[in-house]
Amino acid sequence: MMQKALSGWQGWDAPLATKPVVIEALSGGRTNCSFLVESGICRAVVRINAENSQSLGIDRQRESEIRAQLQPVGCVPRTLFASEEFLVSEYVSGRCWQSSDLEHKTNLENISILLKKIQSISLPEKIIKRNYLVYCQNYIQQLPRLVQALEKPFIDELLETAHTIDQGNWTPVISHHDLVPENIIESRDRLFLLDWEYAAYGHPAIDFLRIQGDDYSESDGPSIKLLQQGMDRLWCLLQEHKEGAAGGTF
Numbered sequence: 001m002m003q004k005a006l007s008g009w010q011g012w013d014a015p016l017a018t019k020p021v022v023i024e025a026l027s028g029g030r031t032n033c034s035f036l037v038e039s040g041i042c043r044a045v046v047r048i049n050a051e052n053s054q055s056l057g058i059d060r061q062r063e064s065e066i067r068a069q070l071q072p073v074g075c076v077p078r079t080l081f082a083s084e085e086f087l088v089s090e091y092v093s094g095r096c097w098q099s100s101d102l103e104h105k106t107n108l109e110n111i112s113i114l115l116k117k118i119q120s121i122s123l124p125e126k127i128i129k130r131n132y133l134v135y136c137q138n139y140i141q142q143l144p145r146l147v148q149a150l151e152k153p154f155i156d157e158l159l160e161t162a163h164t165i166d167q168g169n170w171t172p173v174i175s176h177h178d179l180v181p182e183n184i185i186e187s188r189d190r191l192f193l194l195d196w197e198y199a200a201y202g203h204p205a206i207d208f209l210r211i212q213g214d215d216y217s218e219s220d221g222p223s224i225k226l227l228q229q230g231m232d233r234l235w236c237l238l239q240e241h242k243e244g245a246a247g248g249t250f
Helices: 002-007 060-073 099-103 105-119 132-140 145-150 152-166 206-215 221-247
Strands: 021-026 033-039 042-048 079-082 086-090 173-175 184-187 190-193 200-202
Touching (some): 002 042, 021 042, 060 105, 099 105, 099 206, 105 206
Antiparallel strands (some): 021 033, 033 042, 042 086, 173 200, 184 190
């Protein structure tokens, strides 16, 4: 797949004189494989999309749409090429945040300001609002029945919470949905947010709760926290199932 991605280099939105070469594999991705490539002075990141993207609730077309909407804000690397199979984006050199960075007041203020800018982006009239109940059900239905039975109390509570949130009176915004510190890069006094593949037009509180944790004090905090932690747990359960099935041990 990497050779296929590189073979189309002349169609990338970048001034390349020669075919890029792979410099190194990039660590940290939980879903896909990414590589740093180089052609002359131009560097880019090639992300090979996971084959089970759809089962994980990932919509590549929606991701591209949201990345395009974010370009004027300057918080995402520029997209050089995108398809269902891979994404090529501008390489951003900088320092990747760690959990400890979210303990500093200035950092929290800066990322909060950026999130407010993102959430102020005017959205097209015809968008698909994230239905958290359907999203969770997609994960649950892929789990073996034994796992579903063992996890029934957790699943029932999560589905009830998701349904309640879906029925709430909130306006959808661009939501990252996976805003962990590893997806935040500080470069020349600017913040870049990476890995928008789980992004959707979702609840405005979910990204703020991710970065503020227990300090998030809005009234919807407990239910959003339960939803967020529940979706994280479903993701882990599904990954464990897939890995176990591949190894014949599940």
